[in-house]
Amino acid sequence: MSPREIFALRNYLGAELKGRTLSDAHHSVSLTDVLSQTVRGGRLGELSGRSVLLKLSDQLKSGLAMIELDGIARRMLLCPPDLNPAHLDALIADAEIDAVVTDEPEFWKDSAIPFVVIAQLPLTPAAPAETERATEWLMLTSGTSGVPKIAAHTLEALTGAIRAEAPARGPAPVWATFYDIRRYGGLQIFLRGVLSGGSMVLSDPHEVLADHIARLNARGVSHISGTPSHWRKLLMSGSAAQFAPRYVRLSGEIADQAVLDGLKAAFPDSSIGHAYASTEAGVGFAVNDGLEGFPADYIGVNASGVEMKIVDGSLRIRSERIAHAYIGRDVTKLADDDGFVDTGDMIELRGDRYHFVGRRGGIINIGGLKVHPEEIEAVINRHPDVRMSRAKSRKSPITGGIVVTDVILADGTDPARANEIREQILDQCRAQLASHKVPAVIRFVETLDVTPAGKLARTDA
Amino acid sequence: MSVRLKVTEAIKQIAKEQHVTLPELTDGLSLHETGFDSLAFAILVARLEDELGVDPFTISEDAAFPATVGDFVRAYENVPA
DSSP: OOGGGOOOGGGGOOTTSTTOEEEOSSOEEESTTGGGEESSTTOGGGGTTOEEEEEOSSHHHHHHHHHHHTTTSSEEEEOOTTOOGGGHHHHHHHTTOOEEEESOHHHHTTOSOSEEEEOOSSOEEOOOOOOOSOOEEEEEOOSOSSSOOEEEEEHHHHTHHHHHSOOOSSSOOEEEESSOTTSHHHHHHHHHHHHTTSEEEOOOTTSOHHHHHHHHHHTTOOEEEEOHHHHHHHHHHTOGGGOOOSEEEEOSSOOOHHHHHHHHHHOTTSEEEEEEEETTTEEEEEEOSSOSSEEGGGSEEOTTSOEEEEETTEEEEESTTSOOEEESSSOOOSSOTTSOEEEEEEEEEETTEEEEEEEGGGOEEETTEEEOHHHHHHHHHTSTTEEEEEEEEEEETTTEEEEEEEEEEOTTOOGGGHHHHHHHHHHHHHHHSOGGGSOSEEEEOSOOOBOTTSSBOOTTO | OOHHHHHHHHHHHHHHHTTOOOOOOOTTSBGGGGTOOHHHHHHHHHHHHHHHSOOHHHHOTTOOOOSBHHHHHHHHHTSOO
């Protein structure tokens, strides 16, 4: 393949599209003339063909570094902000890292990595670079303790779902996400921002939600994505009333009917969709009919070449969007012999739709019976006074385990009604769940922990 | 409220939730005759742990599970605070 045919991010950035920006809470960088500027002081040439660790303290410099390095480096490994520093050496060895781009040079001064390149703002002028190769994008899998696995993608695979969609009508979108762009879900939105010809507004972990929403409004954000936990947090905050995006997207966790209905009520004029994606399996599909789950006829091969099947209750996906391998020494195979990725997400057919019931690894044991906490939460969340809930198992001397739940009530619920609501939740659970799945204890709480990846924390799962 | 009263109130509440018709709760009534299944007992023990701060059946390795309502109540009454 000649370099001309290689697909790189710089192909989507040109001086002809005016007014494009990439911004965070502190800076705004023009994407219109980003190709004639550099975040790393003219040392891009030295990174050609290298395996580069992107270890930056913020998303803005990370995004700019991705734009510059794509098509130049052999590989780039994206580090999410909550990466445990104790895992760095293993990841550096596994990914054969021989250069690091950082804004904390002190940290690297005694390291064995031959090239340490400092990234800084403001950008400085540089000659536009030419695409040399298809860079391998390395992403860390989330959700496991121990050293995360490294999943390898190409830009082509990462952007397969974006290129398959018709371009948005009307003005170029301004994208935002509650995610960090150094994880799969956030990276999808960053890439949408670049490929769509529009702008992108980054999140900031130190910003309170009301300020974040004010900033999204000030920047004219029209398209925004987050996990159901992110969205529930917004619905609870009272800040949603000031915000009117054109498109609201959920991914990363099960989007239950309660959160979809809550968003529809808060944003009556928006289109609301939930998408299924994972770091390994790539983007599977999007659902835009406002209902939880997905139509049964999605199983099989769809128009954009994504193939799905169910084996032993879990969703398996094969497509050109899946990661092509795990990178490192002791790695397992990412896909089976037929090229299908086992997502570990368990699904169940109810009527003419499939519903997600939970993660295979998240099953809790209740008296010898297997229970998905998500299934119980979905029933509890249907109560109109409930905003969010978490089910977990608690040891019991009688049955080995029982279901206990923590519940956050919707804003403005009278605390005096707690007992009445508890009874109603129990009635609802008894009507819709097998008896061992009905919570033994319902506790009302003010907050529930959400992981840095935006997912409900399930430390006991 | 005495420990005994708290325990019997919790039994009645769970019986209502589980649609169990309780016979009169006398000390001599065997737990089997209450109509509670093991799940109902598990719920009872968890609720009482939240309310009283103790689970007498987990604290002591060799504690035999009580046979009667009276034994059950005494297991809670006899836990050192």
